[in-house]
Amino acid sequence: MPPWNDFEPFIVSGLALGGVYALSGVGLVVLYRATGVLYLAFGAVGALGALIAWSLSTKAGAPGWVSWLVCIAVAAAVTLGYGMIFGPALARREPLVKAVATLGLTLVLYGVMDLLWTTSGGQARSLGLPTDNTAFTMGQVQVTWTQIIALGAGVVLTVSTGAFLRFTKLGTAMRAMANDREITATLGVPVRRVEAAAWLGCGVLAGIAGLLLADLVALDPTTLTFLVISSLAAVLIARMRSIAVTFGAAIAIGLVHDLLTPITSLTNYRDMTPFVLAAVALLLMPRRPVMASSREEA
Amino acid sequence: MSQLHAPRARRTFLLAAGAAIALAAAGCSSSGSGSTSTGGTPTGTSTSAGTPSTASVSASQCGTKPGQTATGTPIALGAIATNQPGTSFTDIPNMAKAYFDCVNANGGVNGHPIKYYIETEQTNPAQIAADARQLVQTDHVLGIVGNTSIIECSVDSSYWQKLGYYVIDSGIAPECYSTPNSAAVNMGPRYSSDGAVQYALSQHVSKIVFDQSRVPGTDYIAAGPAALAKAANTPIVQLTETVPITDANSVAIKEVDDAGPNGAVVLNFTPPEALIILQAAQKLGLENRVKLWGCSTPCNTDFLAATLGPKWNGKLFVNAELTPPDSTNTTAMSLYKAILKQYGASVQGGIGSFSQMGFTEAEIAVHALESITGPYTVKSVNAAFKAVSNFNTGMLCQLWTYGSYPMHIPNNNDYTVTPDNGKMTTAQGCTNISSVDPQIAQYRGVAGTAPMAP
Numbered sequence: 001m002p003p004w005n006d007f008e009p010f011i012v013s014g015l016a017l018g019g020v021y022a023l024s025g026v027g028l029v030v031l032y033r034a035t036g037v038l039y040l041a042f043g044a045v046g047a048l049g050a051l052i053a054w055s056l057s058t059k060a061g062a063p064g065w066v067s068w069l070v071c072i073a074v075a076a077a078v079t080l081g082y083g084m085i086f087g088p089a090l091a092r093r094e095p096l097v098k099a100v101a102t103l104g105l106t107l108v109l110y111g112v113m114d115l116l117w118t119t120s121g122g123q124a125r126s127l128g129l130p131t132d133n134t135a136f137t138m139g140q141v142q143v144t145w146t147q148i149i150a151l152g153a154g155v156v157l158t159v160s161t162g163a164f165l166r167f168t169k170l171g172t173a174m175r176a177m178a179n180d181r182e183i184t185a186t187l188g189v190p191v192r193r194v195e196a197a198a199w200l201g202c203g204v205l206a207g208i209a210g211l212l213l214a215d216l217v218a219l220d221p222t223t224l225t226f227l228v229i230s231s232l233a234a235v236l237i238a239r240m241r242s243i244a245v246t247f248g249a250a251i252a253i254g255l256v257h258d259l260l261t262p263i264t265s266l267t268n269y270r271d272m273t274p275f276v277l278a279a280v281a282l283l284l285m286p287r288r289p290v291m292a293s294s295r296e297e298a
Numbered sequence: 299m300s301q302l303h304a305p306r307a308r309r310t311f312l313l314a315a316g317a318a319i320a321l322a323a324a325g326c327s328s329s330g331s332g333s334t335s336t337g338g339t340p341t342g343t344s345t346s347a348g349t350p351s352t353a354s355v356s357a358s359q360c361g362t363k364p365g366q367t368a369t370g371t372p373i374a375l376g377a378i379a380t381n382q383p384g385t386s387f388t389d390i391p392n393m394a395k396a397y398f399d400c401v402n403a404n405g406g407v408n409g410h411p412i413k414y415y416i417e418t419e420q421t422n423p424a425q426i427a428a429d430a431r432q433l434v435q436t437d438h439v440l441g442i443v444g445n446t447s448i449i450e451c452s453v454d455s456s457y458w459q460k461l462g463y464y465v466i467d468s469g470i471a472p473e474c475y476s477t478p479n480s481a482a483v484n485m486g487p488r489y490s491s492d493g494a495v496q497y498a499l500s501q502h503v504s505k506i507v508f509d510q511s512r513v514p515g516t517d518y519i520a521a522g523p524a525a526l527a528k529a530a531n532t533p534i535v536q537l538t539e540t541v542p543i544t545d546a547n548s549v550a551i552k553e554v555d556d557a558g559p560n561g562a563v564v565l566n567f568t569p570p571e572a573l574i575i576l577q578a579a580q581k582l583g584l585e586n587r588v589k590l591w592g593c594s595t596p597c598n599t600d601f602l603a604a605t606l607g608p609k610w611n612g613k614l615f616v617n618a619e620l621t622p623p624d625s626t627n628t629t630a631m632s633l634y635k636a637i638l639k640q641y642g643a644s645v646q647g648g649i650g651s652f653s654q655m656g657f658t659e660a661e662i663a664v665h666a667l668e669s670i671t672g673p674y675t676v677k678s679v680n681a682a683f684k685a686v687s688n689f690n691t692g693m694l695c696q697l698w699t700y701g702s703y704p705m706h707i708p709n710n711n712d713y714t715v716t717p718d719n720g721k722m723t724t725a726q727g728c729t730n731i732s733s734v735d736p737q738i739a740q741y742r743g744v745a746g747t748a749p750m751a752p
Contacts, residue, residue, distance in 0.1 A: 006555060013547035013582075020544070114383040118646050124570040126605045132581060141551060142583035218574045222383055223542035230544065258548040262555065268512075270548075271540045 002262045008139035010258040016147045018254025020216055021274070022154035024231035025238075025246045027205040030161050032240050034174035034198035035087065038099040039079075040228060044109040045203065046210020047224035049075040051117050053211065054127045054219055064130070072207030078109070079203025080196060087195050091181050106225060113221035127214040150212045157205070158247040165243075174198050233274030237281040253277055355632035357640040360397065360664075361404025368406020372413035373667060373674050376433035377444035378426060378454075381418035385568065387446035389647045390468050391416045393656025394444040396641035397664070407667040410674065415439060419447060426453040434461065440679040443663040444656055446470070449514070451480055462676065464683040464700060466662055468655045472518045475737065481706035483658040483691070483698065484651075485619045485731070487594060488519045489710060489738065491566045492731050493617035494592040495523040497714045498562035499530045503589050505561035507553050511571060512538035519566060522735045529734040543571050546578035554579065557588045564592035572597045576606055576614070585609055595619045598651055603717035610717045615725055618713040620654045620693050622724055630661075630692020658693045665689055688749060695728035696748040707741040708748065 024042055031039045049071035056067040082105055090098045117125065131145035165171035173194045177184040185191045213224055234253055238245035253274045260270040358364035375398070377391035395414050402411040415437045417429035426449065433439045442458065445451075445467035451474035458465055458479045469475055469482030475489075485493065487510075495506055508523045510516055520536050527534035535556045539549055553563040553575075565572050572593055579585050590613060597616040606614070623631060634657045638645060645653050666682040667674070688697040695711040714726035728750065733739040 009551045009555075009582075010548055013545070013551055016547055017545050110383065119383075119386050119568075119570065123647055124568075124573045124599070124601060124605075126573060126577065135581070135583070137583070141547075142581065144581050217544055217546070218542065218570065220542060220570050220574075223544060223574075226542070227544055257545060261545075261548040261552050267552070268538065270545075 005140075006262050007259055009141040010261055011255065012139040012141055012143055014255035014258030015151060015251065016143075016216065016254070017258055018251035019147065019151035019154050020213060020227070021231045021234050021254055022247045022250035023150060023157070023205075023209040023212060024228050025234040025250045026154060026157050026161065026243055027202060027209055028228070028231060028235050029238060029240060029243050029246045030165075030205065031198060031202035032178075032235075033165060033243075034178055034202075035083070035195060036095065036098065036178040037087075037090070037102060038095065038235075038240070039202060039206075040099060040102045041079075041082070041105040041109060042202070042206050042209070043213075043228035043231075044106045044113075044221075044225040045075040045078045046206040046213065047221050048078065048109050048113060048210075049073075049207045050127055050210040050214035050219055050224065051113060051125070051221065054125055054214070055117075057127075068211055071211050072204055075207030075210055076200055076203035079206060080200045083199025083202075084196060087199065088192070110221060110225050113225075117221065125219045127211075127219045129211075129215045132215065146212065146215050150216055153208065153212065154247055154250070158243050162243045170194065170197060230274045233278035236278045239285075249277070249281070355629055355636055357400050357633070357636040358404045359629075359633055360400040360637060361402075361406065363405030365403075366405050368402045368409055368411035370406060370408075370410040371674075373407060373410045373441075373679070374413045374415065374437055374439040375441050375443050375663065376415040376417065376437055376439035377442065378417045378419060378429045378433070378447055378450050379445065380421060380447045380450075382420040385421075385448070387468070387652065388416070388418060389645050389650075389652040390446040390656040390659070391444035392644040392646075393638065393642060393653040394660035394663075395656075396637050396645060397657055397660035399641045400637045401660075401664055407664055408670070410667075412664075412667075414443075416444075419450070421448050423449065423453045426450050427457070430454045430457050434463075440674055440676050441663065441667075441683060442466070444468075444659050446652075446655070451477070455479065462680055464680045466659050466683055466700075468652075468659070471515060475707050475741075476705045478702070478704050478706075481700045481708055483620075483655050483662070483694065483709060484595070485617075485707070485709050485712060487515075487566055488522045489707065489731050489735070490594040490617045490619055490712070491519055491564065492522040492526055492735050492738070493619075493712045493714070493729075494564045494566075494594050494615065495526050495534075496729070496732055497615050497617070497726060498564055498590060498592045499526060499532060501562070501590055503532065503557075503560060503562040505557055506532055506534040507537065507557040507561060507563045508534060508566070509537040509539060509549070509553055509563065509575075510566035511541040511568070513541070522737070523564065525735050526732055529732075539567075539571075541567070541571055543574050546574045547582060550575055550579040550582060550584055554584045554587045559587060560589050562590045562592055563588055564594075565597070566594040567596065569596050569599055569602060573602055573605060576602075576610070580606065580609060585613055590615055593617070595651055598622075598715055598722055600624070600721050603722050604720035606717060608717075608719055611719065612716055612725075614717055616715050616722065618651075618715045618722075618724075619709060620651055620658070621695075622713060622715055622722065623649050623654065624721055625724060628692050634693070654693050658691045658698075661691055661693075662686055662689060662698060690751050692751070695751060697751055699745065699748055701745060703741070703744045705737075705741055705744070707738060708745075710738055710741065711748075711750070 053067035053071035056062040135142040135144045173189045234246050234250035237249035257273040260266045379387045379391050381388045398412040398414050419426045442465040451471040455473040455477045465480045468484045469486040474480045506527050557563050593616045598618045666686050670678050670682050684700050686700045710731045715722040716725040
């Protein structure tokens with residue numbers, strides 16, 4: 001076992017990795033609680049927005065802030081468009097059908113990105129943010145402000161979304177609709193409008209996450225699209241219900257993952273961390289039905 | 299109530315797990331396609347030399363009858379290349395096609411145009427085997443030129459041997475270098491990693507950390523650097539990473555911690571993955587925590603140098619299997635750039651190692667085809683490929699030879715480049731890869747050491 005000093009930098013990197021998982025995980029839970037859809041295209045729409053932002057800033061010479069706004073707008077538009085077109089048709093279907101439908105969107109977007117931003121000829125891309133240039137030292141390594149912002153965004157997102165769903169009229173309507181669309185409609189809630197708001201919000205989150213993850217992880221369609229799989233572990237630990245638990249689980253996964261890195265005998269297995277923790281958590285936690293809980297909250 | 303909803307909870311879990319598995323599976327699959335290229339009129343010879351060029355070179359110099367389209371019976375050639383999300387080697391056959399198109403438009407090969415079939419694959423052995431049979435049985439190709447695939451050599455090697463095809467390719471899998479019927483223009487991941495480690499050892503580092511992606515064949519690649527480090531009495535730590543890399547920070551920290559202040563970190567990854575690690579090291583302020591960083595050939599791109607910035611000038615040393623295109627002004631290099639400009643619209647990466655490989659393979663093939671005096675058959679074409687000896691490609695340190703050897707590593711002498719304000723510049727000229735690697739020693743034992751290019 002390495003001395004404690006060797007672990008210090010991995011605590012810093014683990015928190016940053018946990019923040020990355022949290023950004024995606026919290027976004028997934030928000031939409032699931034609002035619409036009942038496990039949005040597997042969350043990473044792909046963020047990646048699409050980030051790649052368009054990259055093209056705008058590097059090819060078209062657009063100012064950075066314009067490309068960032070376009071990134072968020074594209075992710076929001078794609079998500080809203082999908083939700084508006086397919087949401088009503090899928091509303092009465094099983095959760096599995098809804099999730100697989102978003103998997104279809106994922107693969108379509110993935111194919112488009114691979115076609116338009118090819119890796120042929122060893123091409124690689126990078127999207128930096130101004131906050132990368134300022135850093136301070138902690139645990140023997142530099143910490144950039146982008147990492148702090150990502151972690152902070154996760155906290156802010158967790159608190160604000162939790163409060164929004166619990167205390168606002170629209171949030172309450174979203175939760176009610178996710179549990180029973182028909183009953184909610186009979187109560188006079190404009191379900192299409194509420195649904196649109198949920199999809200739009202999720203799209204905005206996907207765009208913000210895509211922008212930050214393109215900087216923190218990589219501007220690569222494959223990486224960003226499938227990063228959602230590791231985030232799913234945090235979502236599963238939270239049983240797709242609690243935003244706060246999702247955030248905490250994501251941070252824990254990031255920390256455990258990185259703290260295993262300096263341990264020679266375990267380092268090659270550290271990528272299993274999200275799934276092992278999710279499996280252990282699901283086995284140990286009491287078998288509380290996910291949907292029933294939401295219904296009670298509604 | 300709990301019992302009533304238990305099945306729904308299980309369904310929800312299964313839903314998520316199933317979707318995750320489906321996503322992961324989707325990342326490993328895609329569809330393939332083929333493309334063809336036909337040409338013009340007969341003629342020809344083209345022997346691009348590596349001699350210094352003072353005048354501008356026109357693409358028409360690829361053939362012996364400039365402006366005359368070849369109209370004879372087409373000579374069918376074929377290639378198989380990996381093309382899947384995140385990994386595409388199609389630039390190599392696409393550049394070979396550009397070269398053949400140029401030859402076809404400027405006299406062809408002894409009057410015959412080259413018809414070039416490109417099959418793509420997604421690392422699926424059954425698909426790769428079917429591609430080979432498609433080329434042979436349906437397209438009736440006479441030779442295989444420009445293959446670049448993660449596992450094609452492993453899958454098709456025995457098939458090519460059985461049919462008497464002598465493949466000119468860009469190698470990745472061990473069988474591209476260790477079998478009688480494959481000769482590559484590049485050094486591939488093992489020998490390129492050897493070159494990067496060899497450079498680090500020449501700088502008297504106290505320890506090597508060699509990190510590569512965790513894919514089939516890593517043990518084969520790792521054996522080369524391990525042999526070099528052992529011979530130099532320098533400890534080596536071998537690491538592997540799951541790709542795509544999502545935890546670049548911890549990867550960079552571990553590499554630097556393991557190497558120590560007088561050590562070297564040597565990477566063997568695709569350009570996007572290497573960039574992720576190097577950028578993470580830079581953001582964490584780790585670039586100066588080791589004596590030097592090294593990288594195998596994929597890092598040799600100006601994009602990487604420009605993206606990383608000046609902090610890596612003289613700090614990162616990249617093995618370069620082919621002549622650096624920016625600082626070279628030879629006839630062959632000028633012809634390569636002219637053909638790329640005029641015929642290379644489908645070469646997405648532009649100037650770089652991949653298109654250089656495609657150019658070199660096509661150049662060797664055309665040189666061999668021009669030597670045939672009788673009919674063009676599988677037998678005559680492959681005999682001509684096999685007979686190529688001491689050919690000056692203008693792209694390699696050494697003259698290139700196929701030959702009747704049980705194994706082929708004809709490119710075993712290379713450059714080292716380093717970033718210099720956004721460009722890769724030569725840090726070390728042509729240097730032999732050490733025979734300490736047992737595979738290199740074995741090849742030189744049967745083929746000798748090739749003469750240096752003039």
